[in-house]
Amino acid sequence: MNANTPAKPRLTTSAMIASIASEGQRVRAAPFGKALAALGESRPDIVGMTADLSKYTDLHIFAQAYPERFFQMGMAEQLLLAAAGGMAKTGLTPFATSYAVFATRRAYDFIHQVICEENLNVKICGALPGLTTGYGPSHQATDDIAMMRAIPGLTIVDPCDALDIEQAVPAIAAYTGPVYLRLLRGNVPLVLDEYDYQFELGKAKLLREGREVLIIASGMMTMRALEVAGQLQKDSVGVSVLHVPTIKPLDEETILREVKRADRLVVVAENHSVIGGLGESIASLLLRSRLAPKFLSIALPDAFLDAGALPTLHDRYGISTESMSHRIKNEL
Template structure:
């Protein structure tokens, strides 16, 4: 699975789900090739529907299919998915229908097309919707497992997927993806680096940098942002001196906000939220954007070290 890109892993998972379940259908907004939903279309052409560049229609048709007893998966770029948010709110979330939305090319994974194509608000917009489960896999291995696991979720789901670039991190972390479960990528007692999605690999690298400086850093990965694994979060929040959240998303309303909301009920803890505070930009690679927005392992380690010094 590591040899696949995230969008290819999502496409493969859909094709395999189609083999296992006859109620699975796929709806795309003229994005069958770019999302790799064509993998499903090649095996199950009678259950594949392209509605054209009409994301609102994609959402409405998917709602109708779900209401009729099917399990639709709707795919387009994560940024374009936001065009259909009102339809998703009113026709899917309010009725608690089992539509699975997969937004590809999320975050900085599409650097070449610039800020118009870089979804940095999608977690916030889907997290706020009642009944929704929100998932952000770290890499291709986790993307495949997550998409397969969505078939067992009741109600609507949003899965945030990258394009081609990923930092392999989860293939050996665990073998079975469980929706709503967080994972300990590294144990530690001084600071907890909590992350979701693509940033897991960089968080692990940051923990290595901190260990070389004598700082014990835990890395907690939360591929499911909603519902958040509050048991895991609470255990480490009580054990460490400080928490740093890292995400490839706006800091407002995203993963860091979800952690902060949980901490409000658990108890105060020094917290730094690392992410983005403005729109993206055109670049040659995702790595260039991570550097520009200060989301490198070195930046994460430095912020964690600074927070620990303040917490002492």
Template sequence: MSTVTTRNRTLAMGEDEATNGARAMVNAPFGRALARIAKENPAIVGLTADLGKYTDIHPFRDACPERFFNIGMAEQNMIAVAAGLARTGKTVFATTYGVFASRRAYEFAAIACAHSNLNVKIIAGLPGLTTGYGGTHQAIEDVALMRMIPNMVVIDPCDAVEIESAVEAIAAHQGSVYMRLLRGQVPRVLPENYTFEIGKARPLREGTQIGIISTGLMTERALDAAAALEARGISVGVLHVPTLKPFDGVAVARFAAGVEYLVTAENHVVQGGLATLVAEALFDAGQVKPLTRIGLPDQFIECGSVQTLQAQYGISLDAMIDTIGALVS
């Protein structure tokens, strides 16, 4: 795993996934992991919809050029090609932006891939509010859409360690997968020995007053917020839920039973994603618990600086600390 430690990064289109504070950074964890796995698995093929640079698949392209195909700006066609390749025994990793995979190619992902439980792994860049290019590029409702497709596994990893581990897991998984992607210089938050498992949530921090249930990049902020609130005498636990489908409702119910207040934190609209899944899990378990939802509103987000927009819509670290701290005070 190649790492650098840095506070500042040169941002490009699709590389606005800013991290809080100084953490070890890993360059292109998805592409590096895929290249490594592909050396031992000749069935792996990589596709992109003219977004190879911005979805970090170039390390795979360089390692296995004969198994890499740029389909062009035609996401529906790319997913159809992926399905055809999967029917010949290939394990296909197809990369594009989440908005195009979930909105434009939805029918193809559902019927061409998931309906036949094919080995197509859709790797979706620019998840949620990680770009300032507005509603045309911000995949703010993709989890809600993709989790409604039968047979489709949905994953939102939090850091470089989990991305690399998840690539291994989904390559071995029989069936279709939709995985959100953090690209470029990605922080390392989880321990080096962390292992991702499809369908498993992981408690990362114990607490008794507030319980934060988080997914994706919001888990890094949940951990930082918990540490900041602990300094104020507030006990905060964190449960990381990287798999949105299948959902670990048992772990959620167990975690919820040990705290006074629950908070969900997601880089997604609060309808249909993590918050909804948590509420469903609590209902199924017969639990009643105060629940505060941190996430994006049900609206298209305007163009602007990523950091400014995240603060404006309440998913920045400072905004999280204010929201959670107010629950106890």
């Protein structure tokens, strides 16, 4: 290299952990790790465990605060969750972290038989849920909800933003029983503080009102739904947004009440495969309740997805704000 040629800037953030935040969007760094470390001060029963991914699940913050309560299990997800079950039997409350694909696909039998069949108090926290990494099918957890919904007694939580995570951590710690948390990590967008929001386990929350469309969403797709509502407002289309942070058990009462309130297009938006997720769960609920509104599912396709930059992938697979707005307009 010529001495006068400026060196290329060194990359300090892996594409694996790239934030889903838009440029200039408000964020909070590592809300899960900070919330768990804060909770650990008053809850000596809480232990942190990971499969060689403490930094990439933000658990390193808890590990630095309580090194004697942190357990690095190596790249062995089955061992991680089997050990978490054993610790729960002694009265501890393990928060076990890994990437969502590894925690669910590689350790499914251990979650099913060791943890959930015995209703053990283990909190499984899976980072990179849905299409939140561009690394392709090996790391994109697009089928995790479908797998975990099938396990009896397992609570499933899909937070929208940093505030949701901060409030969900103490809530799931206070709940006795197994929980699967879809974990957004790193610089996580902050949006729900503008809506007087309070997380309640098992409860859906209406964030805004609109007469023409009702979007029912979970996870980061609630953020997208709020952005879509703002865009469609400019075209005089009113959009209600119902956030469903708890996928199982589903808040059927609130969902049915909102669907019945008006003759609106009902849209379910989720960062998950169209197979086995929130959309199918709500469609089943409506059918069982003999309701037949105009219905649109916005979800990832039943396919192995491409690798690439997240904005490109979100446009390609229909979960970007622009793609959602276009599909909803076409349905009206």
